[in-house]
Amino acid sequence: MVTSVSVQTLQRLPIYLNLLKSDSMQSAAYLSSKAIAEALGLHEIQVRKDLASVSSGGKPKVGFCRITLIRDLENYLGYNDSNDAILVGSGKLGKALLTYDGFKEYGLNIVAAFDNDDSLAGQKEGNVPILPLTKLSDICDRMKIRIGIITVPTTAAQSICDLMVASGILAVWNFAPTHLDVPEHILVKNENMAASLAVLSRHLMEKFTD
Amino acid sequence: MVTSVSVQTLQRLPIYLNLLKSDSMQSAAYLSSKAIAEALGLHEIQVRKDLASVSSGGKPKVGFCRITLIRDLENYLGYNDSNDAILVGSGKLGKALLTYDGFKEYGLNIVAAFDNDDSLAGQKEGNVPILPLTKLSDICDRMKIRIGIITVPTTAAQSICDLMVASGILAVWNFAPTHLDVPEHILVKNENMAASLAVLSRHLMEKFTD
DNA sequence: GGTATATCGATATACAATTATCGATATACC
DNA sequence: GGTATATCGATAATTGTATATCGATATACC
Numbered sequence: 239m240v241t242s243v244s245v246q247t248l249q250r251l252p253i254y255l256n257l258l259k260s261d262s263m264q265s266a267a268y269l270s271s272k273a274i275a276e277a278l279g280l281h282e283i284q285v286r287k288d289l290a291s292v293s294s295g296g297k298p299k300v301g302f303c304r305i306t307l308i309r310d311l312e313n314y315l316g317y318n319d320s321n322d323a324i325l326v327g328s329g330k331l332g333k334a335l336l337t338y339d340g341f342k343e344y345g346l347n348i349v350a351a352f353d354n355d356d357s358l359a360g361q362k363e364g365n366v367p368i369l370p371l372t373k374l375s376d377i378c379d380r381m382k383i384r385i386g387i388i389t390v391p392t393t394a395a396q397s398i399c400d401l402m403v404a405s406g407i408l409a410v411w412n413f414a415p416t417h418l419d420v421p422e423h424i425l426v427k428n429e430n431m432a433a434s435l436a437v438l439s440r441h442l443m444e445k446f447t448d
Numbered sequence: 449m450v451t452s453v454s455v456q457t458l459q460r461l462p463i464y465l466n467l468l469k470s471d472s473m474q475s476a477a478y479l480s481s482k483a484i485a486e487a488l489g490l491h492e493i494q495v496r497k498d499l500a501s502v503s504s505g506g507k508p509k510v511g512f513c514r515i516t517l518i519r520d521l522e523n524y525l526g527y528n529d530s531n532d533a534i535l536v537g538s539g540k541l542g543k544a545l546l547t548y549d550g551f552k553e554y555g556l557n558i559v560a561a562f563d564n565d566d567s568l569a570g571q572k573e574g575n576v577p578i579l580p581l582t583k584l585s586d587i588c589d590r591m592k593i594r595i596g597i598i599t600v601p602t603t604a605a606q607s608i609c610d611l612m613v614a615s616g617i618l619a620v621w622n623f624a625p626t627h628l629d630v631p632e633h634i635l636v637k638n639e640n641m642a643a644s645l646a647v648l649s650r651h652l653m654e655k656f657t658d
Numbered sequence: 659g660g661t662a663t664a665t666c667g668a669t670a671t672a673c674a675a676t677t678a679t680c681g682a683t684a685t686a687c688c
Numbered sequence: 689g690g691t692a693t694a695t696c697g698a699t700a701a702t703t704g705t706a707t708a709t710c711g712a713t714a715t716a717c718c
Contacts, residue, residue, distance in 0.1 A: 246675065248650055249643035256602065256625050256642070270695065278627045283677060286696070298695045299685040316649040334544030340625075344645045384652050392466065408655060409648045415466050415550075417488045425651045427644045432466070433459035434637050435554045438619045439526040440458055441635045442594050445618060456705070480665065493707060496666065508665045509715040 243291045250288055252344070253278060255311040258304055270301035317345040322383050323411075326398050327390035328353040328368050331413055335389065337364035348387070350377055354394070371401075378405035387411045388418075399426075453501045460498055462554070463488060465521040468514055480511035527555040532593050533621075536608050537600035538563040538578050541623055545599065547574035558597070560587055564604070581611075588615035597621045598628075609636075 243251075257263060257277055266273075271289065275282040289302060293310040296302035312318055320342075325332055328351050335341075336351055351368045353359070359370045369377070377383065386402035388395055388410060395414035402410060409425045412418055415432040453461075467473060467487055476483075481499065485492040499512060503520040506512035522528055530552075535542055538561050545551075546561055561578045563569070569580045579587070587593065596612040598605055598620060605624035612620060619635045622628055625642040 242654075243650075244675070245647060248646050249640070252625065252640070252642035252646045253627060257627070260626075261603070272695080279629065281677065282695095284675095287676090290697070296696060297685085298683045298697090299693080301695070314650070315646050316653045321649055321652060330544050330547045334540050337540045341645070344642055345649060346645055385648060393471070409651055411644060411648060415462065416470075417463060417467070419489065425648065427647050429639075429641065429644055430459070430462070431551075431639065432462035432554055434621065434639055435551070435556055436458050436462045436525050437455060437637050438595060438621055438635065439531055439555060440453075440524070441619055442531060443526045454705070482665080491707065492665095494705095497706090500667070506666060507715085508667095508713045509663075511665070 247288045247291060250280075251292065251311055251315055254285075254288065255308065255315070255317075258308050258311070263304065266304060268297075268301045269304055269307075271296070273301070315344075317343070320345045320347045321385055322347050322349050322381060323385035323387055324349060324374065324378060324383050324402075324407075325351045325366075325387040325389060326353070326371070326374070326402070327388060327394075327413075328355075328358055328363060329389060329391075332387075332389035333363050335387065336366045339364070346385070349381060349383070354390070374401060375405040378402070378407060382406075384408045385411065387413070389413045392416045457498045457501060460490075461502065461521055461525055464495075464498065465518065465525070465527075468518050468521070473514065476514060478507075478511045479514055479517075481506070483511070525554075527553070530555045530557045531595055532557050532559050532591060533595035533597055534559060534584065534588060534593050534612075534617075535561045535576075535597040535599060536563070536581070536584070536612070537598060537604075537623075538565075538568055538573060539599060539601075542597075542599035543573050545597065546576045549574070556595070559591060559593070564600070584611060585615040588612075588617060592616070594618045595621065597623070599623045602626045 254274065257274065263269065271285040272282045275285045289307065292314040293302065293307055323346055325335060325348050332351065336348060341348065348366050351363060351366050352371050352374050353368055354371055356370045358368045361368045384407060386407040388398055390398050392414050395412065395416050396418060399410055399418045399420065403420060403424055410418065410420065411427050411429065413429045415430055418426050420426055464484065467484065473479070481495040482492045485495045499517065502524040503512065503517055533556055535545060535558050542561065546558060551558065558576050561573060561576050562581050562584050563578055564581055566580045568578045571578045594617060596617040598608055600608050602624050605622065605626050606628060609620055609628045609630065613630060613634055620628065620630065621637050621639060623639045625640055628636050630636055
């Protein structure tokens with residue numbers, strides 16, 4: 239239960255959670271790993287292994303208790319105690335993330351946004367105030383912010399990242415299509431759309447050139 | 449060169465490409481795998497292996513020719529011949545993607561957007577017309593669209609996906625945090641932000657509870 | 659022109675993740 | 689209450705990915 243879980247498994251956990259909370263599952267009190275696996279296109283062994291690492295376990299013949307499983311998953315993922323975050327780069331993508339209210343469900347709370355362009359300062363985007371970059375360090379320090387979201391152009395990403403790290407940020411969610419250099423103890427999670435596009439594009443090429 | 453490349457490698461290729469095209473690399477005509485590895489925080493062996501699968505190879509003592517490498521990568525990734533795509537779901541995220549002009553660089557061209565809400569029909573978002581859902585099949589068929597982007601709420605995702613597949617879409621880029629059931633030959637690439645958040649959130653939890 | 663060296667490419671090892679196999683256990687049915 | 693069965697959990701085999709080692713080769717320098 240305390241054992242460290244692989245990133246692969248970790249990334250599947252929200253998918254289980256999402257399924258368990260979905261309308262189609264509301265009726266069932268218990269779910270077998272086989273049923274879950276079929277609903278998600280996975281293998282039942284994998285489902286059991288994944289769930290074993292976060293949950294108190296299921297019962298033979300009946301399966302896993304849906305309610306308990308939801309609670310265990312949310313606890314493990316930390317969706318109950320909310321994480322405050324800041325976002326830098328109020329361009330198109332940044333604004334979309336600011337106005338997207340689905341993050342609350344995952345315990346993410348964007349408290350402030352920053353932009354290089356000071357003329358944006360003072361505005362609000364989806365209830366989140368946009369502030370000048372110069373205030374970033376101060377805000378992070380005072381509010382004990384641990385998560386930084388980067389939605390700036392590639393060229394600015396590294397310097398923003400450095401600023402975040404210097405301001406006490408411990409986890410960076412990077413939407414810029416570039417590699418970020420960070421100290422050992424900092425986590426960078428890349429949301430690399432170019433990588434996804436590569437997979438799609440290549441798949442189509444292979445379909446048509448073979 | 450024709451050998452199939454792992455998804456992991458494939459997803460790193462755009463990162464190499466991005467680095468090679470970056471300002472800081474413009475001056476160098478040749479780059480060693482070691483230099484590339486250091487710039488990206490990877491291991492040089494991995495860089496060589498990745499590049500070997502797409503490129504004609506480097507020269508001992510001097511390294512890889514930057515220009516050639518860029519050309520090979522772009523060819524392999526299909527960034528030269530552009531891929532037309534449609535997008536369904538003109539909400540916050542959908543609009544952000546429509547107005548984000550960075551996709552062109554990767555050969556992705558969104559030609560039309562669709563929304564359940566017919567009142568949006570006729571509008572334009574970033575030069576892309578928004579059309580009623582009923583026209584989707586016709587457009588896909590006439591324009592031979594192969595890529596569909598899903599930015600609708602979870603509950604609608606599967607039915608939109610089914611519609612796309614029925615309309616000839618071969619690759620689906622899914623931004624809804626849910627699993628999609630598709631026939632064998634269809635590729636689904638999930639852009640699962642919830643999964644990324646799980647990694648971040650868990651990282652922070654472990655930092656503070658251990 | 660010969661030798662030293664940086665770098666590539668191929669083979670081999672180590673590690674992690676997924677999938678398969680087996681025994682254990684609780685429920686259901688007779 | 690006894691037996692059959694569905695399902696779990698642990699261990700083992702397979703697969704895939706990342707890292708290390710080694711020989712080959714082209715450039716540079718003497």
